[in-house]
Amino acid sequence: MNARTPDQEYLKSLTVLYVEDEEDAREQFTLFLRRIVGMLIVARDGAEGLEAYRTHHPHIIITDIQMPNMDGLTMAGEIRHSDRNVQILLLTAFEDVDYLKRSINIGVDKYVTKPVNGFQLHETLLECAHSLLAEEALQCAARTDHLTGIANRWEFINRFNTEKGRAERHGTPLSIIIADIDHFKSVNDTFGHNAGDRVLRSVANAISSSIRVEDACGRWGGEEFMLLLPDTNLDAAARVAEKLRQAVSELSIPWEGESIAVTLSMGVGQFRPGMTLDECIQPVDHALYRAKTGGRNRVELAAP
Ligand SMILES: [Mg+2]
Missing domain, CATH: 3.40.50.2300 (Response regulator)
Incomplete structure (x- = not known):
């Protein structure tokens, strides 16, 4: 044949x-x-x-x-x-x-x-x-983000608008997670930019393989990732973030005979009907900032 x-x-x-x-x-x-x-x-x-x-x-x-x-x-x-x-x-x-x-x-x-x-x-x-x-x-x-193979910023914004519409029509919860790789600059400084690219791919892969098919995961820019969780309230989203934090902290990324370990800091927030993406992101960004200043490798929630 x-x-x-x-x-x-x-x-x-x-x-x-x-x-x-x-x-x-x-x-x-x-x-x-x-x-x-x-x-x-x-x-x-x-x-x-x-x-x-x-x-x-x-x-x-x-x-x-x-x-x-x-x-x-x-x-x-x-x-x-x-x-x-x-x-x-x-x-x-x-x-x-x-x-x-x-x-x-x-x-x-x-x-x-x-x-x-x-x-x-x-x-x-x-x-x-x-x-x-x-x-x-x-x-x-x-x-697609060509480096990591996940959604790029443009596609993520499209997905947000689709899910926002659905959440508003059906009155279902919708949550957002912003995840940022801790001390990413020092990965680049210590191991070089190719190693940095490898880390971005490994983290993107770890994130996209631990979420549901209905969730969206995109590279927002630099070492920052954005997740969209339909039918998920703040508490459930916090559990997802905690699972991702753990999964990434357990990664051992091989690089030229050595292995690179990284962690994620995350902010989590829930969309409210009528919010734009910017309005939704702002409190989540503040939560991410608290996760960074609070010691990194942690999850912080935006005020509901
Ligand atoms: Mg004829």
Whole structure:
């Protein structure tokens, strides 16, 4: 059995909408497509295709041009209007300059000429999958702190706004932890900046592996991390912080034959409805400051 390439693997996870009015072609390629894509939706004309698009939000659309009720280009134009990301693959029966012009204006991604050759269709679908995969990687990179692999500040702010909305709508608690690595400067001074980077990665990894999937953890800047805990009140958040403090204090980070130990100081606070992120952070920052001045390697709570 041949191993699948990443693009083939990815295509196998995608939803594809296939719109074709000719019954023979439709039946033939429905069977073919079912084997190579994740989920296949089939429609018989543009109007049906548009409806199917709205229900299933496919990643890729394969469409014929000339069809009753609504032609393929009109359907594609409607869809492209609201969806920049969907890949549109046009099946063209003949080289018609007007169709080509319209399709370029609409933003059709790929073309396959009719009569459709299965091999060529498969290759073109793999190109669509590749584009989608590259776009996903790009979006992921824009949300990620490249050093530690956790969320960056921008993504953390997005998560805060999402969770703030949810907490306000449902009246559920939401807590924040700010964690700062103690004496991080002396790690850099003693072992060098590469060691400092290793410490940041190890601490980020320790934090992200000890929280729940619904929690968010981001690098706020420098040696400071921010955590967001939905459905968690101040007391429960304090227990999470204590667990993290302990986990990080037990890390022994190997570096050039030696091992580096670090600790965290943390401030913990609970969000109140109506607060902005800054208003939420300020008392937690003060609590962090008390943890620092109180001897470090400790957790302090913001006044409720
Ligand atoms: Mg047709």
